[in-house]
Amino acid sequence: MPTVITAPMSAYAKVLPIIASVIEDSPISDRLLGIHLEGPFISPVPGAIGCHRTECVVPADLKMLKELVTLARGNIKLLTMAAEWPASPEVCKWAVSEGIVVSMGHHVASSAQIHDLADCGATLLTHLGNGLPNELNRHHNPIWPSLSDHRLTAMLITDGFHLPPDSICSFIRAKGIANTIITSDVVPVAGQPTGIYEFAGMKVKVEGNSVKSADRPCLAGSGAVMLDCINHFLDLFLSQNSLRYANSPLTPDQVLRDAE
Numbered sequence: 705m706p707t708v709i710t711a712p713m714s715a716y717a718k719v720l721p722i723i724a725s726v727i728e729d730s731p732i733s734d735r736l737l738g739i740h741l742e743g744p745f746i747s748p749v750p751g752a753i754g755c756h757r758t759e760c761v762v763p764a765d766l767k768m769l770k771e772l773v774t775l776a777r778g779n780i781k782l783l784t785m786a787a788e789w790p791a792s793p794e795v796c797k798w799a800v801s802e803g804i805v806v807s808m809g810h811h812v813a814s815s816a817q818i819h820d821l822a823d824c825g826a827t828l829l830t831h832l833g834n835g836l837p838n839e840l841n842r843h844h845n846p847i848w849p850s851l852s853d854h855r856l857t858a859m860l861i862t863d864g865f866h867l868p869p870d871s872i873c874s875f876i877r878a879k880g881i882a883n884t885i886i887t888s889d890v891v892p893v894a895g896q897p898t899g900i901y902e903f904a905g906m907k908v909k910v911e912g913n914s915v916k917s918a919d920r921p922c923l924a925g926s927g928a929v930m931l932d933c934i935n936h937f938l939d940l941f942l943s944q945n946s947l948r949y950a951n952s953p954l955t956p957d958q959v960l961r962d963a964e
Contacts, residue, residue, distance in 0.1 A: 738781025
C-alpha cells in the first residue's frame with residue numbers, strides 16, 4: 705500500500721491523483737491494494753507525531769477526509785488516525801461505511817478513547833510500539849488497551865530497529881500470529897549510502913537499514929524491505945539461541961505452520 709504521510713493540502717492534491725492513476729492503470733495495478741493515508745489526523749504531541757510535519761497535523765475532520773477521498777478517486781483503503789480527537793468517532797464511522805479500514809496510531813489516546821474507536825469500527829493498530837513519546841505512564845498509555853482489545857489487529861515493523869525482540873514477542877503473544885501484520889514502513893531513501901537526505905519536507909540520516917530523523921530523536925521510516933522484516937521476525941523464533949522463547953505459543957513449529 706503506497707503511503708502518504710501528513711502533508712499540506714497542496715501536496716495531497718498533487719500526489720493522490722497520481723497514485724490513483726497508478727493503482728487504476730499500470731503494470732503493477734494488481735499488486736496495489738490502495739492508498740494508506742497516514743495522517744493528517746494524528747497527534748501533534750512530540751514522540752507521538754514521529755517525523756511527521758507538526759504544522760500539517762489537523763484535528764479529525766470529516767469534510768477534509770471527504771476531500772481527500774475525492775482527490776484519490778476512492779482509492780484510499782486505509783486511514784491511520786489518532787483516537788483522541790473529538791471528531792474521531794464520526795470520521796471513523798464514515799470511513800468504515802465507505803470501505804476504508806481505520807487504524808489507530810501516532811496518538812496518545814486513553815483506554816476509553818481506544819475502545820470507543822473500536823466500537824466505531826476501527827480494526828487495526830498502525831506500527832504498535834512506535835509513534836509514541838519515549839516516556840509513558842507505566843499503566844495509562846495506548847499500548848495496554850491496544851493489546852487487550854481483541855478486535856484490533858497489530859501492525860508491527862520488524863526491521864530490527866523499530867522494536868526490540870522482547871517487544872515483538874510480547875505483542876505477538878498477546879495478539880497471536882493470526883492478528884499480527886508485519887510491515888516494512890520502507891521510505892524513498894531506502895538503499896541509499898550512509899548520509900543525510902531529504903524527503904517529504906524533512907531531513908533524515910541513513911545508516912544501512914536505519915533511517916532516523918536528522919533533527920528529532922526518532923526514526924523516520926525504515927530502509928528495510930519486506931523480505932528483511934520477515935527474515936528478522938523469523939530469525940527471532942527459529943534461531944538455535946532463542947531458548948527464552950521455547951515452550952511458548954511462539955515455538956518454531958507453530959510460527960512456520962501459521963505462516964503457511
